[in-house]
Amino acid sequence: MTHEQAPSRTAVVTGASSGIGAASARALAAQGFQVVCAARRTERIEELAAEIGGTALTCDVNDADSVAALAAAVPVCHVLVNNAGGAVGTDRVEDADIEGWRWMYEVNVLGLVRVTQALLPALRASGDGVIVNVGSTAGRWAYEGGGGYTSAKHAVKVVSETLRLELNGEPIRITEVAPGMVRTDEFSVKRFGGDQAKADAVYAGVDHPLLAEDVADAIAWVATRPSHVDIDELVIKPRAQAAAHKVHRT
Template identity: 85%
Template structure:
């Protein structure tokens, strides 16, 4: 797409209050999109929207009424980035915290479905739309202590594949961007219940993990391909990460 073609186009980014979501909102705004920043933390998305000339809509993707409010604010949508998600805990299957697993499935999978279902009329109205679902390499690899999160992210992968089949023939492309190790301010901190030491240990000795801006750049690239080009999936990892269990550390 040329810059001219994106000037009046609208993009919706969920989970836009921090990390990959905020970086993606900035990246799409730089491409000329009017970005609707959706997240629970109103103060953060209002600040971001003011910065990039977008619109802030407070939205909890686990609540249908909240998602309906988002949809009502977006009559036409050209790009939907289902970014909101997260992980909690590192419990084994034999000691699984089912409340945590339920939350991860709700926010990563059902939240994506709620938002996509609600915005499909707006995506169809655009005549040329892209849905980018933010998955994870956890949707490709299993690892000990990650059962709840990997199950949810495998769900994101399969929902993306199913949407591509079901919407075939419509002017809507379905893509999944699946990052590996990304250092953001909040992801690991939330996963470890606010324990900064444990969160920092995830990246210890890794010379250059991905940053939110790296993933946002990939999402922006996927979203701005010519309308006949569908990037089914894009897996992006830091050079140091060969697999979930194989990460080069300098110390």
């Protein structure tokens, strides 16, 4: 006698080529999701998709045609992880690189909105959708030299809250997962323009900063709660980090 298999559920993860995105794709696949790995770097997501039995779709969240192609390929979506984002620079506001600020707002906020708009029909079609927006503790605390990034991540928090109000009554839950200090291969290196020494200094002496897998574990947990349970927001920090300015270093 054969047992009928449970219908597969589809998850879309943006920024899946590295860091939290790649780890989230692996974590969701381990929970039985058919994962669509979306990012600009085709070779990386193809390798990841082959590893987890998912699908690779090249996508730039800042390109409307690219996002439309992603939506066309995913008629039903149960989980959307809006992870694509990043930070550049640590300039004071008076010295701010306006183009850097523009890039951070476009990728962290407008890209998230663009993908969400495009995939809302697929999320509705699932009958039980979850949107997980990857925010940051930078969306809670301001700090010197972080104005552009903290402004963008504060916007992610507010967009998440607004979506929850506007979609109330529909079968879609909205969660913001807001990590603190996470050590990944690329985030700080990119922020400091490729300066590995400056990137390493961020984590110097910190006993066990978070790993991408820690955040992915939280995202997978959120995505697998019962349909009536909405985790509005989840702030996750390493034990060593009490606040933006309070990090224990040895």
